Amino acid sequence: MKDSQSMEQQRVHTVVEKIQLELDQLKKTVKHDSAEQKRRLKESGEIKINQGSSESMWESAGELRAVEQDLMIRSKTLLKNQNRVVALEKMVEDPYFGRIDYEDEFGQETIYIGISSVFDEYDHLVVDWRSPIASLYYEGNVGDTIPLNIGEQKLELLIELKRQFLIRKAKIIQMLDTDNVMGDPYLLEALEDKSAYQMSAVISTLQKEQNQIVRDISAKITLIEGVAGSGKTVVLMQKIAYLLYTFRDQLRASEIILFSPNKIFQTYISQVLPELGEMNVTSHTFPEFMNQKVPKFTLISNQDEELSKVTLLKGSLQFSVALKHYTNQLKMNYMRFASLSFQGEILISKEEIKELFYRIESKGTLASKLGLLQTQLLQKIEQLKRTQRTSKWVEDAMLSMSDSELRQHESESKNEQKAEETLIDSIMDAAYSPVIKRIKKLAFIRYQHQYIHFLKAVPKLLSLKEFSIDEEMWSEHIQQVVTNMAHKKMVLEDLDAFYSLFQLMHGPISSTKFKYICLDEVQDFSPFQLQMLKDFYPTANFVMSGDLNQNILMKRISFNDLDTIFTGNSFQRYQLLTSYRSTNEITQFANRFLEEKAAAESPFREGKKPELILTANNEHYWDYLKQIVSDSQINGLRTAFISKNYAEAVRFHEELTTAGIDSSLVLKDTDSTHHPVIVIPVQLAKGLEFDVAFALFHYSDHSSATNLSTAYTICSRAMHELYVMAPDLQDPLVNRLESADYHLAELN
Numbered sequence: 001m002k003d004s005q006s007m008e009q010q011r012v013h014t015v016v017e018k019i020q021l022e023l024d025q026l027k028k029t030v031k032h033d034s035a036e037q038k039r040r041l042k043e044s045g046e047i048k049i050n051q052g053s054s055e056s057m058w059e060s061a062g063e064l065r066a067v068e069q070d071l072m073i074r075s076k077t078l079l080k081n082q083n084r085v086v087a088l089e090k091m092v093e094d095p096y097f098g099r100i101d102y103e104d105e106f107g108q109e110t111i112y113i114g115i116s117s118v119f120d121e122y123d124h125l126v127v128d129w130r131s132p133i134a135s136l137y138y139e140g141n142v143g144d145t146i147p148l149n150i151g152e153q154k155l156e157l158l159i160e161l162k163r164q165f166l167i168r169k170a171k172i173i174q175m176l177d178t179d180n181v182m183g184d185p186y187l188l189e190a191l192e193d194k195s196a197y198q199m200s201a202v203i204s205t206l207q208k209e210q211n212q213i214v215r216d217i218s219a220k221i222t223l224i225e226g227v228a229g230s231g232k233t234v235v236l237m238q239k240i241a242y243l244l245y246t247f248r249d250q251l252r253a254s255e256i257i258l259f260s261p262n263k264i265f266q267t268y269i270s271q272v273l274p275e276l277g278e279m280n281v282t283s284h285t286f287p288e289f290m291n292q293k294v295p296k297f298t299l300i301s302n303q304d305e306e307l308s309k310v311t312l313l314k315g316s317l318q319f320s321v322a323l324k325h326y327t328n329q330l331k332m333n334y335m336r337f338a339s340l341s342f343q344g345e346i347l348i349s350k351e352e353i354k355e356l357f358y359r360i361e362s363k364g365t366l367a368s369k370l371g372l373l374q375t376q377l378l379q380k381i382e383q384l385k386r387t388q389r390t391s392k393w394v395e396d397a398m399l400s401m402s403d404s405e406l407r408q409h410e411s412e413s414k415n416e417q418k419a420e421e422t423l424i425d426s427i428m429d430a431a432y433s434p435v436i437k438r439i440k441k442l443a444f445i446r447y448q449h450q451y452i453h454f455l456k457a458v459p460k461l462l463s464l465k466e467f468s469i470d471e472e473m474w475s476e477h478i479q480q481v482v483t484n485m486a487h488k489k490m491v492l493e494d495l496d497a498f499y500s501l502f503q504l505m506h507g508p509i510s511s512t513k514f515k516y517i518c519l520d521e522v523q524d525f526s527p528f529q530l531q532m533l534k535d536f537y538p539t540a541n542f543v544m545s546g547d548l549n550q551n552i553l554m555k556r557i558s559f560n561d562l563d564t565i566f567t568g569n570s571f572q573r574y575q576l577l578t579s580y581r582s583t584n585e586i587t588q589f590a591n592r593f594l595e596e597k598a599a600a601e602s603p604f605r606e607g608k609k610p611e612l613i614l615t616a617n618n619e620h621y622w623d624y625l626k627q628i629v630s631d632s633q634i635n636g637l638r639t640a641f642i643s644k645n646y647a648e649a650v651r652f653h654e655e656l657t658t659a660g661i662d663s664s665l666v667l668k669d670t671d672s673t674h675h676p677v678i679v680i681p682v683q684l685a686k687g688l689e690f691d692v693a694f695a696l697f698h699y700s701d702h703s704s705a706t707n708l709s710t711a712y713t714i715c716s717r718a719m720h721e722l723y724v725m726a727p728d729l730q731d732p733l734v735n736r737l738e739s740a741d742y743h744l745a746e747l748n
Ligand SMILES: Nc1ncnc2c1ncn2[C@@H]1O[C@H](COP(=O)(O)OP(=O)(O)OP(=O)(O)O)[C@@H](O)[C@H]1O
Pocket: 187, 190, 191, 199, 200, 202, 205, 206, 207, 210, 226, 227, 228, 229, 230, 231, 232, 233, 234, 235, 547, 550, 580, 581, 686, 687, 688, 689, 716
């Protein structure tokens, strides 16, 4: 092994030299190309469309198009090179993490696997982890014959050696030949590590079942389920990187959209894709995405830990169906139009528009009928324009023109008569342009009124009773929406429905804009929202990850809903059952809060038992907490006190401060989590992890929202140590535990 290690080290040096050479060269190219790109961009801004003869206008427009096309191609290459520079910069320090020797029909082959490919004149020095052959590293062990499809070829490859490397600054720190389940020693080492503020890419220790999900592209819709900490987010991110590699000629990063639950989580995962050399996938929170669609309303967030009945209704599939029924009815009745005005006077009245609309016979959608109305209105404007050519305002406008404007018109026309005609045309065009724009944008529909009218119609379109809502409650709610709208405010559910209504009137949007829609923590989306995304982007592939047990916003989405939404599409569902985040003891403890039978999971990492701290009639627990926090800080461990809701986070933070324990309170998703001790409500802690977590169950005002999934989500944030604070052993949550699950803290 020793000998072989020095040979491997020699190879590392050779490969790193090659990488350095490519990197130096590429950096120069990138520097040159970006300067060149800037220069060309500036030049293109200076190209003016020549307004003279039509010939010269076409010529200059053509020139501009050619320049734009050239710029686009160049920026694509530049982007590719920039991504490559990022990957190579990592690879000069850590060129690869694995080696596989395998036997095929031609003899023995060796490959080294890293985050990207590196070639010399003859050979593959490093193979990209996403390439088909690299699958061997994840799929098999020494002695296994692995079937692989590479291009058209079906191969059977026998693995003869599997070697893992830990390379830092081009030096092999550790090298290990594995002959059983892949990577366990390294995986364990990785998992025993302390938590970080940002998630990092996991490629060298990606597990077989995770790798299979990453590489499976057969289904249109993929759902990655799994227990907390089983790597759902990891797999989702690696899958995005895999897609970008596999479809590198057809798929652009801008055609993938990633939705994450909140901004804290977004920051937490923001480095994973860049670490894999994929820089340009945009990540949004869903509210942010919706607010961009309807920017004139301010989104009001609700911090309720329990969703109201009305919110559940508005997030339901029934509400989506009701909206579609309603828009169908609009084809026959109830459309709310506004009059079209011109120069301060009504040009086409709302009654006239209505009459025109309901006279149109159309079997198509509401959007297509509105499209026909739009055409008729534009024709009507053309007619009106013809009757206006000799009117006084046109004459006045002509008289008020400057000499130079008049000369320009004359020079463009062959004779005087023609010159006057074009002059009138241009005056008419300018004057009617606002009203034409309004028609083209369907801005003569009173969307807000229409939305309120829809809400009023809801009791006839679905059963309010099913959501335990009575008519009075619904009317009061409508009143609230009216008030909010008057102040240009909306809650997310209204924004969703309002925009859907708008879209149903306008017809399908840029439906092919996204080829992949990726959603993390899908359990927090409402069925309405998913249906809406599916309607907007009917051809997109969906990759969703989530865990219904962590549905802290109550059971919003069920698999039946998903089946309904994605019916007719190939659907692949995966289950990840091993928690890589938490020790076995923590996982077992958290599982007690699962409503359904705990999923089978293989034991992985041992640690100490969670501790139960009973707080009733005992003030000593503050000293105890102080000690734990101080020990954690000395050991560089991140600690989070996680509450069930916002109010309790505020209350606990105050108490903590009074007790002399310094911490940072996180209440908004823009607040920083970069303090070694934070207090955070579970709503913002989802998806995150901490070395040491305290579950704050000790405030006895357990509302119904203290449901089991909240407890599960809180406890499953802990990686190494979990402390649960509860009033006493009679607490309903503690009641679910076995005494062997925990160690009772001794306070004195
Ligand atoms: N194969 C792996 N190798 C190393 N670390 C891994 C692996 N899989 C998962 N992890 C680690 O386990 C932790 C949990 O992963 P991740 O956040 O993806 O889980 P999750 O299923 O999305 O969790 P949650 O349900 O809480 O959102 C992370 O620290 C991640 O880096």
